[in-house]
Amino acid sequence: MASIIPVIFILVIVxxxxxxxxxxxxxxLHQTTIRTAIMLTLASCYLMWMVTYMAQLHPLISES
Amino acid sequence: xxxxxxxxxxxxxxxxxxxxxxxxxxxxxxxxxxxxxxVQFKDLNPAVNPxxxxxxxxxxxxxxxxxxxRFFESQIQKDKxxxxxxxxxxxxxxxxxxxxxxxxxxxxxxxLAGHETRLGQMNDSYKTLSERxxxxxxxxxxxxxxxxxxxxxxxxxxxxxxSFDDSSxxxxxxDDREQQYLSSVQFDLEFVxxxxxxxxxSTFERVLWRVLRGNLYMNHTDITEPFVDPATGTETxxxxxxxxxxxxxxxxxxxxxxxxxxxxxYPIDANADKRSDSLREVTARLxxxxxxxxxxxxxxxxxxxRIGENLARWQDVVRKEKAIYETMNLFNYDVxxxxxxxxxxxxxxxxxxIHMALRHATEESGTSVVPILQELHTSKTPPTFTRTNKxxxxxxxxxxxxxxxxxxxxxxxxxxxxxxxxxxxVMFGDIGHGLIIFFAAxxxxxxxxxxxxxxxxxxxxxxxxxxxxxxxxxMFSVFTGLMYNDIFSKSLHIxxxxxxxxxxxxxxxxxxxxxxxxxxxxxxxxxxxADNGLVFTNxxxxxxxxxxxxxxxxxxxxxxxPNHIKFxxxxxxxxxxxxxxxxxxxxFGYLVVCILYKWSIxxxxxxxxxxxxLNMLIAMILSPGNVDATAQLYRGQxxxxxxxxxxxxxxxxxxxxxxxxxxxKEMQMIQGQGYVGLGHRNGGPRESTDEVxxxxxxxxxxxxxxxxEEEHEQHDFSEVVIHQIIHxxxxxxxxxxxxxxxxxxxxxxxxxxxxxxxxxSMTIEKFLGLSGIFxxxxxxxVVVFWFSATVFILxxxxxxxxxxxxxxxxxxxxxxxxxxxxxxxxxxxxxxxxDEKE
Numbered sequence: 091m092a093s094i095i096p097v098i099f100i101l102v103i104v105x106x107x108x109x110x111x112x113x114x115x116x117x118x119l120h121q122t123t124i125r126t127a128i129m130l131t132l133a134s135c136y137l138m139w140m141v142t143y144m145a146q147l148h149p150l151i152s153e154s
Numbered sequence: 155x156x157x158x159x160x161x162x163x164x165x166x167x168x169x170x171x172x173x174x175x176x177x178x179x180x181x182x183x184x185x186x187x188x189x190x191x192x193v194q195f196k197d198l199n200p201a202v203n204p205x206x207x208x209x210x211x212x213x214x215x216x217x218x219x220x221x222x223x224r225f226f227e228s229q230i231q232k233d234k235x236x237x238x239x240x241x242x243x244x245x246x247x248x249x250x251x252x253x254x255x256x257x258x259x260x261x262x263x264x265x266l267a268g269h270e271t272r273l274g275q276m277n278d279s280y281k282t283l284s285e286r287x288x289x290x291x292x293x294x295x296x297x298x299x300x301x302x303x304x305x306x307x308x309x310x311x312x313x314x315x316x317s318f319d320d321s322s323x324x325x326x327x328x329d330d331r332e333q334q335y336l337s338s339v340q341f342d343l344e345f346v347x348x349x350x351x352x353x354x355x356s357t358f359e360r361v362l363w364r365v366l367r368g369n370l371y372m373n374h375t376d377i378t379e380p381f382v383d384p385a386t387g388t389e390t391x392x393x394x395x396x397x398x399x400x401x402x403x404x405x406x407x408x409x410x411x412x413x414x415x416x417x418x419x420y421p422i423d424a425n426a427d428k429r430s431d432s433l434r435e436v437t438a439r440l441x442x443x444x445x446x447x448x449x450x451x452x453x454x455x456x457x458x459x460r461i462g463e464n465l466a467r468w469q470d471v472v473r474k475e476k477a478i479y480e481t482m483n484l485f486n487y488d489v490x491x492x493x494x495x496x497x498x499x500x501x502x503x504x505x506x507x508i509h510m511a512l513r514h515a516t517e518e519s520g521t522s523v524v525p526i527l528q529e530l531h532t533s534k535t536p537p538t539f540t541r542t543n544k545x546x547x548x549x550x551x552x553x554x555x556x557x558x559x560x561x562x563x564x565x566x567x568x569x570x571x572x573x574x575x576x577x578x579x580v581m582f583g584d585i586g587h588g589l590i591i592f593f594a595a596x597x598x599x600x601x602x603x604x605x606x607x608x609x610x611x612x613x614x615x616x617x618x619x620x621x622x623x624x625x626x627x628x629m630f631s632v633f634t635g636l637m638y639n640d641i642f643s644k645s646l647h648i649x650x651x652x653x654x655x656x657x658x659x660x661x662x663x664x665x666x667x668x669x670x671x672x673x674x675x676x677x678x679x680x681x682x683x684a685d686n687g688l689v690f691t692n693x694x695x696x697x698x699x700x701x702x703x704x705x706x707x708x709x710x711x712x713x714x715x716p717n718h719i720k721f722x723x724x725x726x727x728x729x730x731x732x733x734x735x736x737x738x739x740x741x742f743g744y745l746v747v748c749i750l751y752k753w754s755i756x757x758x759x760x761x762x763x764x765x766x767x768l769n770m771l772i773a774m775i776l777s778p779g780n781v782d783a784t785a786q787l788y789r790g791q792x793x794x795x796x797x798x799x800x801x802x803x804x805x806x807x808x809x810x811x812x813x814x815x816x817x818x819k820e821m822q823m824i825q826g827q828g829y830v831g832l833g834h835r836n837g838g839p840r841e842s843t844d845e846v847x848x849x850x851x852x853x854x855x856x857x858x859x860x861x862x863e864e865e866h867e868q869h870d871f872s873e874v875v876i877h878q879i880i881h882x883x884x885x886x887x888x889x890x891x892x893x894x895x896x897x898x899x900x901x902x903x904x905x906x907x908x909x910x911x912x913x914x915s916m917t918i919e920k921f922l923g924l925s926g927i928f929x930x931x932x933x934x935x936v937v938v939f940w941f942s943a944t945v946f947i948l949x950x951x952x953x954x955x956x957x958x959x960x961x962x963x964x965x966x967x968x969x970x971x972x973x974x975x976x977x978x979x980x981x982x983x984x985x986x987x988x989d990e991k992e
Contacts, residue, residue, distance in 0.1 A: 119160070134702075138637055147753060148754075151690060
């Protein structure tokens, strides 16, 4: 059944991954770059997935 | 964030260093610093004419050497067969620092001069010999053709002879006497022979006819082979002419006319034997000349080959020397201490590296005096230096193209590493096309080392420079392609679809029934091919564009905070950042929340109709507080919307007035203290004046230069107000127009999807059903056509278009929220960059 739970579930997972990315990237020349890249990628991919998912949750029209 | 490592987040911290370099070590020190590439030297002699600077002589010498090297290069390029130039990394090194440096440079100068004279001589002799060859070839043609003329002329002697007699006398009467006159007649009719341009021959004839009143006999033939001018390569076609006339005066006139028309005259003898002798002589001389020419050509080529071995190295040395002396011209010469004083911007982090480089330079040169390095304190703005590697270089460049970041402000290039390819991918989303550009970028990256050494075509070079950008663009495009469920305009059917199609109804239209499944990852494939598929996709993509756009703008707005905190501008946080954020969120943030909320409700279980969000937003602004109960999104909507609108309205005067007011109060305070501060301030400079005087005695001109460049920061209050008004209007109107501008994400992805679908349905689809040999061959051809159209139209053209629009979104919509971009680029003396500049 289509519900909003997966959205929140995946959100929690993504936030967890972002935290991991922040904490576990080794200190070094590229730490900022790698951290930023990982976090931004996770955030933007999640956003796009969330929008796509929610747009189809309770569709107002059906195909013909 | 530790300060141990440089980051892309802000530009590096720079400090102004002063170098005190003893003159003996100066050349080698600058060479060492140039190799390092970390110092941007300031011009300490701005008022001095370039021709009066100290090292003009050396520069002139290097310029002369550079000219010679350029001459060699052009000679090598002009040669028809390719002369190989040994590449730089393969060439023998030439030591330009240390005790033997001056000797080597002198030697180089002599070598270059020697090569130049030899080449010049060979070129000259080649040219002269070619001209002689041409003349001889013409003479040979003339000799050959005139032989024909003479034979013809003899047969026509009778006609010419009778014209000198009475016209009434019959022809045959003098027949018996004619044979006697044959030999004498030939000497009477003298002639002029030569060659002339084919284009001029008719004019020549006409002029001669008029001048001589018809008393001439002219004959001419074409020379079949054209003459090629060796210097320019142009072909000229010539004719051989021979003119028979009688009398010295006439002949003289003919000669004059011929010369004025640019004809070349050749002495031809009337006697046939003498003519054949001349012909043999000419042929012999031609052969000799050809041999000499051939040998000269060989010599020249061997000289060029020798030059080609070392040319790259010479170019490198000459370029470096010129750069070194130009830099040394920027230094100030301290007469007392016999040292050169230099000032330059250096990244603070690299202080130790520079120190080591200086020490290394002194070791190399063999002296024991180490240059002194000290830090200066200044209020001038340092240049902006962002340390990039080959990956981040591309992203930084495209953001720098909008404007160089102000010193130490937050660098949008860091975030563009992900947001740029992501926004590109939203407009490009197609798994197949994404894979194509991903593999193209991967190929370029694998060939990196080889391609970096070659000289790439301008366009290919651009793509190569952005290979990492393209790689990421490809990766994100595959992701968004999965989201849109689009691979080469087909959709993937990986999971259970959420729709079932029953049997079509009587009019051929069937409505799908939802079966409760949710397609977990992407757009349900059932929408592909549906009649109203576009209706759904458009709504989905438009709303996604708005959501992504508002979030991107909010993110960019938040980047203001680190800037305000770092530069200690708390006023800006309260007067700019907070009202801007509230304004943006209360209208557009609210819209995004409504979009998400509307999607999350199951409208079949509600009594109210799902409202149109666009109308809702418009109504919120035009008639606040009135919400139609049958078309409301949630309870209490009217009240909340009024509150939000009021918040937004309050922000406008907040933005307009708060900052100017506080700045005005600050200026009042300063002015109030001004009368007290004048004495106070004089105390400061007075002290340094003593220092200045003391230092002047020792010949240190540093402090004087600094004082002259004191910056006066008198802010006109009206300027502040105007600035703030512009800023406010720009932001408020910008909010609306930029949000709408993000709809291009929808527009381009729609165009891409439609193009892709049209291409498929117009080409491959039509040929899929055919069978037999003919069908298969046609299918193969169509597939080839389809693939090339995919690469060129969909990947290249659409890719460039999406690139441009994603870039515009970053430059205008995002950067206007936080970017100042008033810095200037750090341009160190770097020998590596010299190479790139050329």
